Amino acid sequence: MKKFNALKLVAGVGMALGLGVALSGPAHAQATLDAVKKRGKVLCGVSPVSAGFSFADDKGVRRGFDSDVCRAISAAVFGDPEKVESVPLSTNVRFQALQSGEIDVLSRQTTWTFSRDNSLGLDFGPIVFYDGQGIMVPAKLNVKSASELASAVVCVLPGTTTQQNLEDYFRPRNIKYESVVFENSDEWRNAYFTGRCDAITTDRSDLASVRSVAPDPKAHVILPETISKEPLAPVVRQNDANWRDIVSWSVFAMIAAEELKMTQANVETFLTSKDPEVQRMLGVTGDLGKMLGLEPRWALNVIKGVGNYAEVFNRSLGPDTRIGLSRGPNKLWTEGGLLYSPPFR
Numbered sequence: 001m002k003k004f005n006a007l008k009l010v011a012g013v014g015m016a017l018g019l020g021v022a023l024s025g026p027a028h029a030q031a032t033l034d035a036v037k038k039r040g041k042v043l044c045g046v047s048p049v050s051a052g053f054s055f056a057d058d059k060g061v062r063r064g065f066d067s068d069v070c071r072a073i074s075a076a077v078f079g080d081p082e083k084v085e086s087v088p089l090s091t092n093v094r095f096q097a098l099q100s101g102e103i104d105v106l107s108r109q110t111t112w113t114f115s116r117d118n119s120l121g122l123d124f125g126p127i128v129f130y131d132g133q134g135i136m137v138p139a140k141l142n143v144k145s146a147s148e149l150a151s152a153v154v155c156v157l158p159g160t161t162t163q164q165n166l167e168d169y170f171r172p173r174n175i176k177y178e179s180v181v182f183e184n185s186d187e188w189r190n191a192y193f194t195g196r197c198d199a200i201t202t203d204r205s206d207l208a209s210v211r212s213v214a215p216d217p218k219a220h221v222i223l224p225e226t227i228s229k230e231p232l233a234p235v236v237r238q239n240d241a242n243w244r245d246i247v248s249w250s251v252f253a254m255i256a257a258e259e260l261k262m263t264q265a266n267v268e269t270f271l272t273s274k275d276p277e278v279q280r281m282l283g284v285t286g287d288l289g290k291m292l293g294l295e296p297r298w299a300l301n302v303i304k305g306v307g308n309y310a311e312v313f314n315r316s317l318g319p320d321t322r323i324g325l326s327r328g329p330n331k332l333w334t335e336g337g338l339l340y341s342p343p344f345r
Contacts, residue, residue, distance in 0.1 A: 032243035044070035045103040048088035051209040052323035062086040065316040069107040076250045081305035092159035106235040125234040130329040132226035134204035155197035169227040253299040256341040257308035267303040281344040
């Protein structure tokens, strides 16, 4: 493997682990819902560019899996999935933007870890995507396994868990390598595509996203090893249980809808269902919406506005997209996967 003698960028103490000193949140943290309603839109932190997860279409509208999570929250709060302002954030400033109140929720391929959960003054919502870190290399290197990457130069991003995961994986195997940190995702991708690095590493779903925008996607191979667990979840500030619950149950509504066979097209037909849980979920009976400070039919608005989990996944990431991902562990629990919504009761 060639050696890349580049100056490594310093992203701040502990930034490579996604850690940092928690900034003080905005005053009256319990009032996020009130602030969102007064503003008339949800401020949602997303990736600047991540094919399949967050990207601007030809009209400048944000699309993708993570963007649809933002739209689901908007649908729950306003009855309209489009009352969202997407705020593109790089990895090394995403947590500070949430801590300081610049955004209301972070929906940006963010891994739920112990350190992040307990040191940043933030809370994680439900896991929306079960992932794991992988490594991608040019096919011309003829590398078949991560064990063949001795002396490789690996491109990584700051403010992520990837550097620590690489070290945790390679050190016990006595594999020497060099990691080079790039300040933003554009530099990171371009460095790999132009051959400045032997390999690139991030979540396997993101590698599929990166490969999909390569001049020749077939020229890049994602190696078979999954070197970490990466449960991705939306993030909110601590000390606002009501807003956390709104974010969480907006996600659960999409998961439950898939299990109950509700879709964007047919959800309104379920208003006459005799199933007690369906009645409660769609606001026909009970006061679940009132408990969240929302309208009774908030969950119906989520499903009608955005779709169930399968619709969201398949629209942006599924086998018929250029990303081409299978559901894997992101199937419902009834189908051998890990997705599971608590009951609506």
